[in-house]
Amino acid sequence: MVLKTLAVLGPQHGYGIARRIEQTSENLLSINHGTLYPVLLKLEQEGSIASEWGVSDNGRRANFYRITKTGRKQLGDEERGWQQASEIVARFFALRGEEK
Amino acid sequence: MRWLRRSWKRAAGIQTGAGQERRFTAELESHIQMQTEDNLRLGMPPEEARRAAVLKFGGIEAAKESLRDQMGLSGFESIFKDIHYALRGMRKSPGFTVVMVLTLALGIGANTAIFSLVNQILVHPPGISHPERLVVVRTKYEKLNLKSITDSPPTFADARDSRAVFEHAGAMRTLDLNYTGDAAPQSLRGESVSAEWFDVFGARPSLGRVFAPEEDQPNADHVVVLAHPAWIRIFGADPSVIGRTIELNQESYRIIGVMGPGFEWPAPVDVWVPLALAPRALNPGNRFNENLTVVARRRPDVPFAQANAWLKVLADRVLNAGTPGAAFAKNADWGLFGVPFIDFSAGATKTPVLILLGAVGLVLLIACSNSAGLMLARTSARAQEMAVRAALGASRRRLMRQTLTESLLLAIAGALVGLALAYGATFLLLRLAPEGAAAGLEGSLNGYVLLFTAAAAIVSGIASGIAPALQLARIDAHETLKGGGRASTAGPARQRLRSALVIAETALALMLLVGAGLLLRAFTQLEGVNPGFDSKGVMTAIVSLPRKQYPDGVKQAVFYRGVLEQLRNTKGVKDAAIGLGIPFSQYGEAGGFTIEGRAQTPGEAVPHADRRYVTPGYFAALTIRQKRGRVFTEEDSLETEHVAVIDENLARQYWPDENPLGKRILLGEEPCRIVGITGHVMGFDLAADSGKGVIYLSLFQEKRAIPVAWIMAKTTGEPTGMASAIREAVRAADPNQPAHDFKTLDEMVASSLAPRRFVMRLLGFFAVTALFLAALGLYGVISYSVTLKTREIGIRLALGAKPGSVLVDVLSQGLRLTGIGVAAGLAGSLLINRVLASQLFKVSAFDPLIFASMAAALLIAALLASYLPARRAVRVDPLSALRAE
Numbered sequence: 001m002v003l004k005t006l007a008v009l010g011p012q013h014g015y016g017i018a019r020r021i022e023q024t025s026e027n028l029l030s031i032n033h034g035t036l037y038p039v040l041l042k043l044e045q046e047g048s049i050a051s052e053w054g055v056s057d058n059g060r061r062a063n064f065y066r067i068t069k070t071g072r073k074q075l076g077d078e079e080r081g082w083q084q085a086s087e088i089v090a091r092f093f094a095l096r097g098e099e100k
Numbered sequence: 101m102r103w104l105r106r107s108w109k110r111a112a113g114i115q116t117g118a119g120q121e122r123r124f125t126a127e128l129e130s131h132i133q134m135q136t137e138d139n140l141r142l143g144m145p146p147e148e149a150r151r152a153a154v155l156k157f158g159g160i161e162a163a164k165e166s167l168r169d170q171m172g173l174s175g176f177e178s179i180f181k182d183i184h185y186a187l188r189g190m191r192k193s194p195g196f197t198v199v200m201v202l203t204l205a206l207g208i209g210a211n212t213a214i215f216s217l218v219n220q221i222l223v224h225p226p227g228i229s230h231p232e233r234l235v236v237v238r239t240k241y242e243k244l245n246l247k248s249i250t251d252s253p254p255t256f257a258d259a260r261d262s263r264a265v266f267e268h269a270g271a272m273r274t275l276d277l278n279y280t281g282d283a284a285p286q287s288l289r290g291e292s293v294s295a296e297w298f299d300v301f302g303a304r305p306s307l308g309r310v311f312a313p314e315e316d317q318p319n320a321d322h323v324v325v326l327a328h329p330a331w332i333r334i335f336g337a338d339p340s341v342i343g344r345t346i347e348l349n350q351e352s353y354r355i356i357g358v359m360g361p362g363f364e365w366p367a368p369v370d371v372w373v374p375l376a377l378a379p380r381a382l383n384p385g386n387r388f389n390e391n392l393t394v395v396a397r398r399r400p401d402v403p404f405a406q407a408n409a410w411l412k413v414l415a416d417r418v419l420n421a422g423t424p425g426a427a428f429a430k431n432a433d434w435g436l437f438g439v440p441f442i443d444f445s446a447g448a449t450k451t452p453v454l455i456l457l458g459a460v461g462l463v464l465l466i467a468c469s470n471s472a473g474l475m476l477a478r479t480s481a482r483a484q485e486m487a488v489r490a491a492l493g494a495s496r497r498r499l500m501r502q503t504l505t506e507s508l509l510l511a512i513a514g515a516l517v518g519l520a521l522a523y524g525a526t527f528l529l530l531r532l533a534p535e536g537a538a539a540g541l542e543g544s545l546n547g548y549v550l551l552f553t554a555a556a557a558i559v560s561g562i563a564s565g566i567a568p569a570l571q572l573a574r575i576d577a578h579e580t581l582k583g584g585g586r587a588s589t590a591g592p593a594r595q596r597l598r599s600a601l602v603i604a605e606t607a608l609a610l611m612l613l614v615g616a617g618l619l620l621r622a623f624t625q626l627e628g629v630n631p632g633f634d635s636k637g638v639m640t641a642i643v644s645l646p647r648k649q650y651p652d653g654v655k656q657a658v659f660y661r662g663v664l665e666q667l668r669n670t671k672g673v674k675d676a677a678i679g680l681g682i683p684f685s686q687y688g689e690a691g692g693f694t695i696e697g698r699a700q701t702p703g704e705a706v707p708h709a710d711r712r713y714v715t716p717g718y719f720a721a722l723t724i725r726q727k728r729g730r731v732f733t734e735e736d737s738l739e740t741e742h743v744a745v746i747d748e749n750l751a752r753q754y755w756p757d758e759n760p761l762g763k764r765i766l767l768g769e770e771p772c773r774i775v776g777i778t779g780h781v782m783g784f785d786l787a788a789d790s791g792k793g794v795i796y797l798s799l800f801q802e803k804r805a806i807p808v809a810w811i812m813a814k815t816t817g818e819p820t821g822m823a824s825a826i827r828e829a830v831r832a833a834d835p836n837q838p839a840h841d842f843k844t845l846d847e848m849v850a851s852s853l854a855p856r857r858f859v860m861r862l863l864g865f866f867a868v869t870a871l872f873l874a875a876l877g878l879y880g881v882i883s884y885s886v887t888l889k890t891r892e893i894g895i896r897l898a899l900g901a902k903p904g905s906v907l908v909d910v911l912s913q914g915l916r917l918t919g920i921g922v923a924a925g926l927a928g929s930l931l932i933n934r935v936l937a938s939q940l941f942k943v944s945a946f947d948p949l950i951f952a953s954m955a956a957a958l959l960i961a962a963l964l965a966s967y968l969p970a971r972r973a974v975r976v977d978p979l980s981a982l983r984a985e
Binding site: 013014015018019032033035037038041056060061062063 | 123124126127128130131133134135138156157158163166167
């Protein structure tokens with residue numbers, strides 16, 4: 001989700017990512033913002049995202065994260081994986097429908 | 101791949117820790133502020149906006165902690181923090197720290213010291229490289245009841261020439277050498293060895309060189325290699341001794357080398373000289389004349405079984421040679437076999453040493469249980485602190501790691517103190533160790549031992565920290581905080597665990613106590629054994645007359661008569677005698693004989709007996725019972741008929757239905773008439789006397805020279821004064837010959853029990869240590885539970901309970917724990933005492949008296965350990981107890 005957000009929105013700071021995830025999920029996913037940062041750090045250590053300090057829209061210094069080439073590749077892999085998984089699950093739901 | 105990259109980044113993160121920390125703080129702060137601003141825009145009041153932002157974020161510290169965890173490589177940083185924190189905690193409670201460190205030091209130190217011995221005896225004998233590849237070649241005559249004896253020169257030559265199996269093979273024979281330097285003559289312990297002897301052991305000289313093959317020849321120049329300790333003792337570690345000529349047995353020998361420190365097998369040895377076997381010694385006729393210790397080194401690709409099989413092949417060649425010797429060999433069931441070097445060199449010490457290692461392991465287990473108990477108590481006392489830390493965001497794992505770090509640190513401190521203890525203890529052990537068993541062993545702690553200590557420290561650190569760490573995992577931060585740290589400390593589970601530890605300690609301690617008790621009982625039984633002679637008041641010394649000056653029995657007899665004459669005229673000497681082979685001198689000579697007029701059935705074992713050459717006064721000096729006939733007199737000489745005295749066991753074995761007196765036996769060519777029968781004398785082992793029959797021959801009827809003789813002087817009082825009498829008598833007979841190895845006969849008998857005494861004392865020491873530790877553990881648990889129940893006791897006393905009933909309550913709690921432990925310990929003893937059986941004597945491994953008395957001793961100690969806290973319980977002041985809550 002973090003990667004997708006960054007891929008769509010471009011460089012973004014932590015708060016922005018958290019807000020965006022909440023918006024996209026229409027507040028269905030309300031995460032503890034604190035748990036976001038360890039994930040960001042992990043992705044950064046894996047090289048999927050990179051970060052640099054910048055100035056936010058309202059003039060505040062913030063650490064901006066952007067997706068890297070590795071990140072895009074990973075995103076592609078994961079998207080396909082998810083798609084596959086959800087398709088499989090969907091097929092099962094369809095199956096149950098037929099039985100009724 | 102990704103995890104690899106991540107690990108690298110994490111590893112790199114260790115260095116940049118401080119910068120990263122700032123980054124997180126700034127980043128999280130900016131996050132909160134942005135949220136706050138958004139909240140403000142939504143119309144929240146400023147205070148509320150910030151609060152909502154923080155709430156939304158969750159635990160800031162927890163997030164930071166989690167980031168930090170990810171930064172360092174598996175949290176190296178936090179380990180340093182743990183260590184720092186642990187050290188601070190240790191400083192804050194010095195009493196706890198000291199008890200923990202000392203308990204573990206005792207356990208680890210004792211283990212290190214014993215392991216140092218085990219390592220040298222059973223794993224890495226000093227100065228020998230790859231001892232596992234060494235094979236001792238042994239000869240046996242099954243039908244003669246000779247199961248494992250030395251080898252003959254032809255057998256040695258066979259092993260030496262088996263290059264496909266053995267890289268090297270060497271032969272050794274001991275000899276005493278009289279060294280006449282500047283001072284009084286002294287006797288050196290020498291070994292004649294073949295040129296390859298040192299190659300077999302991979303032993304290298306530290307100065308000069310060892311023997312060249314051409315020096316190992318009958319007519320070569322006399323050369324000598326010094327053992328390292330002898331070089332220091334006699335020559336003051338002077339490096340210029342190489343090339344110097346010294347007098348040994350009144351012949352000149354040139355020193356060509358000094359052996360490196362360590363190699364001294366078989367110990368003790370001062371000098372090595374070449375064996376220089378004459379070519380005729382290798383004649384097939386010499387096949388059954390065993391006088392060499394042969395050791396061979398297997399080639400790396402030859403397993404032991406194959407080497408052993410090869411020895412059988414060699415033996416079969418001899419058996420199938422079709423010679424008269426081969427027939428004899430077949431009749432006697434002669435054969436060759438190999439013994440792994442360690443098994444041979446450790447010999448009878450193997451079992452005792454392993455028993456000690458097991459015992460000391462139990463002590464370490466007890467020490468660990470004890471320290472685990474202490475750690476548990478401390479964790480309980482710090483439950484609140486831990487709960488606060490957990491509430492602030494410390495993870496369970498982190499808290500557990502903290503506890504383990506503490507116990508490991510304590511164990512390492514214990515190991516360091518233990519090493520110091522072990523260093524001293526090893527020297528003490530070598531002093532205490534039986535003479536011979538300790539010879540050649542080093543007191544120093546080498547790499548193997550240090551490695552062992554490190555392993556012991558880590559294992560005991562984890563062992564004592566794991567229980568409290570697991571307890572922590574179950575801590576309920578919420579409950580603990582709510583209870584104000586009061587109710588929760590009583591945690592029944594924790595108390596149960598501590599009780600279980602105490603029960604285990606008690607059981608282990610009882611097992612050690614029972615073992616020690618059994619050995620003690622066996623030992624006292626042994627001391628009461630009647631050996632068949634009276635050792636009281638007898639002083640002994642050895643003389644070894646060199647062949648050059650004393651080539652035959654006639655010359656030697658002049659010397660011996662001179663010594664005895666002089667001794668008899670000395671004031672205080674009641675009896676004096678000389679013998680080759682006296683009881684408990686370790687010297688044994690045995691041989692076959694034939695009985696005149698009795699046909700030898702083929703395939704039946706040849707009659708066989710121990711042999712002793714003695715002067716007429718021998719039986720009186722040793723107070724050996726005379727059963728029938730006479731003993732030797734001064735009239736028995738080379739001119740008169742050869743006579744023999746036999747002991748009752750030989751008489752019973754070979755003349756069961758007739759009177760042996762007057763019968764003649766043949767030893768070699770010489771017929772001897774049996775003139776007397778004496779009582780049996782135990783000669784080697786009080787516990788396991790072979791009961792083998794003995795033939796005594798008169799020393800003055802011996803034509804050949806004997807290599808060594810024991811001089812005995814019996815007095816009515818203290819025998820120690822007799823040493824100077826013997827020395828004087830020897831000097832009067834020949835000033836060039838030293839008498840050496842002065843020992844009272846009592847000492848010699850006692851030293852045959854030395855290995856048992858050594859094991860018994862050490863096991864006793866370990867048992868007492870275990871008892872003490874177990875009592876300490878029990879004291880800790882009872883004392884702690886009294887503290888916890890202070891309020892309850894206060895209320896009971898306030899309600900009119902009798903102090904006596906409180907006392908009984910506390911005592912019975914202690915006794916209940918001990919009782920279970922005793923039951924478990926008795927059961928454990930029944931299981932493991934089998935290993936002790938070989939060390940016992942006239943005591944069953946399940947002796948009920950020992951079991952009962954040791955259990956009683958443990959219960960008394962337990963009563964004492966619970967009485968102290970119980971007395972404190974009784975003195976509880978109801979008022980203050982209630983107020984304290």
